[in-house]
Amino acid sequence: MKYIDEFRDGALARSLGAAITREAAPGRRYGFMEFCGGHTHAIARYGVTDLLPGNVRMIHGPGCPVCVLPVGRVDMAIEIARRPGVILATYGDTMRVPASGRLSLLKAKAQGADVRMVYSTQDAVRLAEENPGREVVMFAIGFETTTPPTALAIKQAEAKGLANFLVFCNHVLTPSAISHILESPEVRELGTVPIDGFIGPAHVSTIIGSRPYEFFAEEYQKPVVIAGFEPLDVMQAILMLVRQVNEGRAEVENEFTRAVTREGNQKAQALVAEVFELRREFEWRGLGAVPYSALRLKDKYAAFDAERRYGLVDRQVADHKACECGAILRGVKQPADCKLFGTACTPENPLGSCMVSSEGACAAHYTYGRFRDFSRKSAAGGATP
Amino acid sequence: MCLALPVRVVELKGGDMAVVDLGGVRKEISLALVDGVTAGDYVILHVGYALTRLDPAEAERTLATFAAAGIDAPASA
Ligand code: SF4
Numbered sequence: 411m412k413y414i415d416e417f418r419d420g421a422l423a424r425s426l427g428a429a430i431t432r433e434a435a436p437g438r439r440y441g442f443m444e445f446c447g448g449h450t451h452a453i454a455r456y457g458v459t460d461l462l463p464g465n466v467r468m469i470h471g472p473g474c475p476v477c478v479l480p481v482g483r484v485d486m487a488i489e490i491a492r493r494p495g496v497i498l499a500t501y502g503d504t505m506r507v508p509a510s511g512r513l514s515l516l517k518a519k520a521q522g523a524d525v526r527m528v529y530s531t532q533d534a535v536r537l538a539e540e541n542p543g544r545e546v547v548m549f550a551i552g553f554e555t556t557t558p559p560t561a562l563a564i565k566q567a568e569a570k571g572l573a574n575f576l577v578f579c580n581h582v583l584t585p586s587a588i589s590h591i592l593e594s595p596e597v598r599e600l601g602t603v604p605i606d607g608f609i610g611p612a613h614v615s616t617i618i619g620s621r622p623y624e625f626f627a628e629e630y631q632k633p634v635v636i637a638g639f640e641p642l643d644v645m646q647a648i649l650m651l652v653r654q655v656n657e658g659r660a661e662v663e664n665e666f667t668r669a670v671t672r673e674g675n676q677k678a679q680a681l682v683a684e685v686f687e688l689r690r691e692f693e694w695r696g697l698g699a700v701p702y703s704a705l706r707l708k709d710k711y712a713a714f715d716a717e718r719r720y721g722l723v724d725r726q727v728a729d730h731k732a733c734e735c736g737a738i739l740r741g742v743k744q745p746a747d748c749k750l751f752g753t754a755c756t757p758e759n760p761l762g763s764c765m766v767s768s769e770g771a772c773a774a775h776y777t778y779g780r781f782r783d784f785s786r787k788s789a790a791g792g793a794t795p
Numbered sequence: 796m797c798l799a800l801p802v803r804v805v806e807l808k809g810g811d812m813a814v815v816d817l818g819g820v821r822k823e824i825s826l827a828l829v830d831g832v833t834a835g836d837y838v839i840l841h842v843g844y845a846l847t848r849l850d851p852a853e854a855e856r857t858l859a860t861f862a863a864a865g866i867d868a869p870a871s872a
Contacts, residue, residue, distance in 0.1 A: 411818045413801035413837060413854055422861045429864040448798065501842070530843025532825060555799070558828050559844045613799045616839060616847040639798075642861050649864060668854040669839050669847050678828045678846070769798075 413668070417640030418456070426645040427461030434652050440466045442651050443741055444609040445588060447474030447769025448639040454774035456641035458648075466648065469741035470774075472587055472697060473611060475552040476503045476767035477739060480695040481727035483580055484509040487549050490578055490716060491515065491523040497541060498578075499534035500549040501556075502527045503767045508760060510727050515549075531563035538567065538575035547716045551580045555613045557705065558678035561685040564707070564714050578716040579706050582692060584614050585622045586703040591740055592630050594697075605741065607651040609644065610636035612666055619674025623662045631660040638666040685711055693726065695763055696739035733762035738771050745775040752776060799841035801849050804834055815840060 434440060444450055450470045453459060459468060472478050484507050491498035498515070505516045505527065519525040524544075528534050531548055538546040550560040560577060567575035588608065610623055615636045623634045633654035637647035647665045654661060664670055685708060692704030707715040716722070729735060732750050737743035745751050745764070755761040757773050764770040768777065802815040802824075811827040815838070822840075826832050829845045838845035 411801070412803070413849060416854075416858055419861075426861060426864050530825075532843055555841055555846060558846075559825075559842055562825070562827050562844070613839065613841060613846060643857075646857070646861055646864065665857065668850050668857060675828060675847050677830060681828070 414640065417638065417642045419642065422642055423456070423458075423461060423645055426642065426649060430461075430466060430645070430649050430652055431463040433649065433656065434463050434466050435656060436465070438465065439604065440606050440652060440655060441469055441604040442466070442607050442609060442648060443469040443471045443591075443605050444644070445471040445473040445584065446609075446611045446614070446639075447477065447767065447771075447774075448612060449609055449637065449644055450474070450771055451769045451774050452639055452641050452644055454778040457778070458641055458644055461645065462648065466652065468648075469605060470738065470744075470771040471591065471608075471741060472694065472739035473553065473584065473614075474764070474767055474769040474771075475556070475582070476507055477735065477763045477770045478582065478587075478694045478696065479504070479507055479551060479580060479763060480693045481509055481729060482693065482725040484515070485513075485725065485727060486722050487578060488513060488515060488518045488523070489722070490547050490549075490720065491518055491525050493545075493720065495544050497524045497526055497537055497544050497546045498549055499526050499528045499537055499546055501529075501551065504549060504551060506760060507763055507766050508730070531559045532566075535563050535566050535570075535572065535575060538572045539570065542574060545574045545576060547576045547578050549580070550577050553582060553584050553611070553614050554617045554682075557581045557682050557686065558617060558675075561681045564685055564711055565681070567714060568711075573713070575714065576716040576719060577707065577714055579686070581686065581705045582694065583703050583705070584611055584618070585626065586700055587694065587697065588623075589626055589630075590694075590697055590700045590703065592626070592632070594740055605632065606655050607633040607635070607660075609647045609651070610634045610662070612637060612639045612643070612669070615664075615666065615670040615674065617675050617678050620662050620664050620670060620672050621674070627660050627662045633660045633663070635663045636666050636670055638669070684708075693724070694739075695729065696736035730761050735762040735764040735772070738764055745772040748772070799839050799846060801837050802840045804832055804836050804838060804845075806834055807832075813845075 534548040635647040635650045637643045686705040689704045691699045734748040764772040806814040837849035
């Protein structure tokens with residue numbers, strides 16, 4: 411397909427790999443975090459790490475909306491789905507996310523809850539229209555990319571006078587999560603997670619633009635390169651990061667100019683600002699409570715808010731004891747460091763959220779890269795420390 | 796979940812809707828988030844909505860950058 415295939419060319423990928431190898435100074439190590447699960451997926455699927463020199467390491471970040479959904483919020487979704495007369499509409503990825511008591515939405519559905527997978531929020535609005543006697547609740551999750559579609563659905567329901575359409579809002583914000591990672595004690599403690607720069611989100615940035623990253627490139631003195639989700643985009647972004655580090659720069663650069671501008675999609679931003687407001691804090695799986703990192707419906711739209719209508723209260727539920735998702739989402743550990751990886755925990759039977767979505771670090775590693783790390787480790791061991 | 800694809804707009808429909816071509820498959824999507832899209836434009840499609848228009852000239856420029864990286868000497872010492 412046009413604008414996809416050209417960005418997956420193997421020969422170009424090798425020449426970009428050679429350029430990175432040539433420009434990365436042999437005496438130093440480079441650690442770059444790809445924030446987005448979309449990048450994690452591309453890196454694993456196309457074997458990007460195989461083309462990098464041993465001293466350039468990619469660290470997976472928390473940018474997978476399914477992975478950061480805390481157990482408590484999934485429990486709340488199940489509670490909503492079990493209410494009499496309710497239809498819970500959800501994106502497919504959330505179905506298998508582990509909740510408390512070995513439950514998931516999929517299991518709740520098998521037990522009789524009316525959970526429907528939808529492709530788009532428009533499908534959820536349609537469900538509400540077709541089922542006037544039922545309450546249809548959209549389990550809205552995701553970063554800045556999926557928030558505008560939720561806002562539009564609410565406006566649409568309002569215009570159509572649909573009193574039976576509700577939203578269970580779990581939308582989270584990217585820039586606050588990145589700042590939080592940089593401020594976490596493990597990351598601050600020198601040497602634990604050396605992050606020299608970030609690959610910035612592709613599709614999130616189409617909405618918010620490149621401007622929101624400028625603050626923290628400045629504040630934390632870390633370079634950020636926004637990149638598309640194809641393998642060549644990622645390789646080019648790594649090359650741009652290596653150059654910034656070599657030249658002592660910490661700037662926001664944009665590799666994904668075919669879709670991202672500095673200002674972003676202002677129409678979408680205005681819509682989100684009209685419908686949503688910041689929560690004081692929100693719990694992320696693996697990161698804990700992150701201040702001002704999520705959205706909720708404004709008072710004006712309270713009638714569409716499932717949390718208010720049903721009087722739901724937030725609850726905190728611990729993850730599976732042995733699950734290392736928390737450390738993995740902060741880049742402190744890698745999937746293979748988890749005792750359950752590939753044994754008790756697999757994509758067919760996930761124990762932690764990082765194993766659920768194909769963008770989760772554990773799932774990507776399980777599907778595409780299980781044996782690759784061994785050769786990587788020996789390559790890294792051979793390089794100058 | 797964040798997977799989004801560049802697709803070509805084939806036909807505009809009423810009410811912000813459009814038909815797009817997704818590698819041979821036709822699909823109806825919403826253009827409500829992006830103003831001024833016309834048939835023939837490429838947009839980035841995500842959960843049923845166009846997020847933004849794709850700029851063909853910038854795509855060409857990026858591809859040229861990839862090609863140059865293999866040839867160029869290091870930018871600076
Ligand atoms: S392998 Fe499973 S249990 Fe271990 S960290 Fe990953 S998701 Fe958690």
